[in-house]
Amino acid sequence: MNAAPDKIGHVPATAATALESDFPQIEISQIAEQESWRKEINRPIYHIHKWWATRLGSVFRGITLGALSQPGTDTWEQFYKTHDLAGKVVLDPFMGSGTTLGEAVKLGAKAVGCDINPVSTFLVRQAFTPVSEAELRAAFKRLERDVAPEIRRYYQTRDPQTGELIQVLYYFWVKTVTTPEGEVIPLLSRYVFSQDAYPKKKPRAQIVCPDCWGVQEDRYDATDLRCQHCGNQFNPQKGPAAGQYVTAESGQRYRIKELLPKDGSPPSHRMYAMMALRADGSKVYLPVRDEDLALYEEAQVRLSREALPLPEASVRPGHNTDQARGYNYTHWRDFFNARQLLCLGLLLREILTIDDLAVQEQMLCLFSSTLEFNNLFCSFKGEGTGAVRHMFSNHILKPERTPLENSVWGTEKSSGTFSTLFESRLLRAKRYLDEPFEIAFEYDQDGNRKGSRKTVASHSIRARRVETWDELDTADHGLLILNGDSSRLPVPAGSVDAVVTDPPYFDFVHYSELSDFFFAWLSPVLRHRYPWMAREDSSDQGEVQHKDPRVFARQLAAVFTESCRVLKDDGVLAFSFHHSRAEGWAAIYEAISEAGLAVVAAHPVHAELRGASPKTAAKDPISLDAILVCRKKAFALHRSSAIQDVRQSVDALSSRLQAAGLRISAGDRFVIGAAQTLIARAADDLGFDEIKEHLETIRLGVRATAREVESGVVDVHLATV
DNA sequence: CGCGCGTAGTTACCTAAAGT
């Protein structure tokens, strides 16, 4: 259809969908960027529970719309219209948090989602279960009446000013080590334990005395302080812990890891301060007194006497879990202290008494969300920053030197507690089912963007959950949510209009190791209800994740082959992808070819930013995803192009995106170039090493160009390559 | 064994938009 240099991809003569030629990449990138600021508010149904790689809903709305529209349709023009694509079926074989399913049902299509991870299947089923706000509120009220008072009593302290009992918001803990001489050292790097996010504007900070453990207020940068309780003179900026070392009173330095308990138990902790909520609603920092320690011990004693549904599973060795295991965290229950285990156990036991199973499972999902904010791997972020840094903010399991103990039930001023997440996550998500919305920009008379608003562009989400393909076939707006290996789907051949997905990226996060944290709680209470919950852990032989790109390619090929089987001949398989290394792309190429597919188009678009690992972020941060569009090989028109054409496309695309205000790094140029290379070589059936070599050439080529452009050196063409 | 180097992991600080 066109060979214009500003379009990437070559439109096959047989194009069957709009997505093969058109994608409003700039408009959607801008919305996607806006959406990514507060994903949980802009697409609440995909954030009902923690998932590690949630895709941007607006991008997947665009992809799904394009994949289900006739060639020549202007996708952008259709973006805000209400659609009713009844009869169309969309499949996502890596459904994750369910983004594709949600966007497909919003367009009125039927959807099939499958994931090998049971936590994913559980959370997606909860996300799409319509339960009325009234029913949920009634269940919440019952819990509030029957179990909240019991839980709250373990989060109380006496206000030293008034003598009243007040609620504790947070307990501050610090890990301690014991030297061979018997000295117990707290692993504090500073004695300032709380300060504002803008310390220069609000220098008021909380400091604990290393001698008497009294708490006092002073400047965040104070270097010479006299304790107002015991008179001790000290430097609040210098604690005994620095990096991987700790210094004893004698001046002797030890490696912290060498002082861990020798018996293989997790590190010890000391509770050293609290933040409580006064009757007038103000927050106050308090030292820990004997009565507070006694209350904790009471919880410990009760924990040993109660029969509670607590996790028994051990932490299996793995890429993401070894760091925690290195600190002797060998069982998932080690991630919680006694009070947390007691209160979580009491709450879970009560939730399990809810008769209506649909409501009960909504509450179980909320309970599981709460776990993320109520364990010893959480930390305090400081005032003015959203107090709790939850355990998965880094996609790793890093033992915190100074854990923050949140309160399980919570107060009106808490964050990350059962009662606050009920409103901010569960009810918000249910409201989105009733009234789904999109972000739209508003412009002033001169055409400048002046703000954004939410606009309704879909019918309410009334997907009917079905359990089999036959039911889906006959139901309007059916939704089939499966658990299992997507290389064997209970779906007939040639029955799906589009496959829209986000495959795991070679070398990235190992979800099942992390999802075990939730699975350890969910499995014992759900294993009799769902066969896919009845396993030892959330891992599976069929998982697509391997450090060897060739093995990874083979695993991915199995799923793509199955997707190709169930796909109609005029359907597309589209997915988002990016990777900073040639191997990652070579693996994708191999998986696609082996499945009998060919990449026919690629559209760059704003990616979800994975802040998790800075491994590539330093030099060439990637902010683009490539939307790769594939057709069955027999129905795709192939055109091999020369490497300089690929280079030209990269230049054209990059400058267009830059003109639209996106920052394009060398890493982004490689994403565009690699995607172009997959199109250019789609017909060549290259082996892994051959395609990798091509990709390497492109990688070096586009990087060089980026540097030259930056330094003002005249562009040199790669025609010689 | 110390050093340089590239990369993995941590901390301090910053922010758009929601909430009040």
Next chain:
DNA sequence: ACTTTAGGTAACTACGCGCG
């Protein structure tokens, strides 16, 4: 208009590896 939330990012620091 101000505070809170749930994130992000720059800069720093530790770590592993090869090398003399």
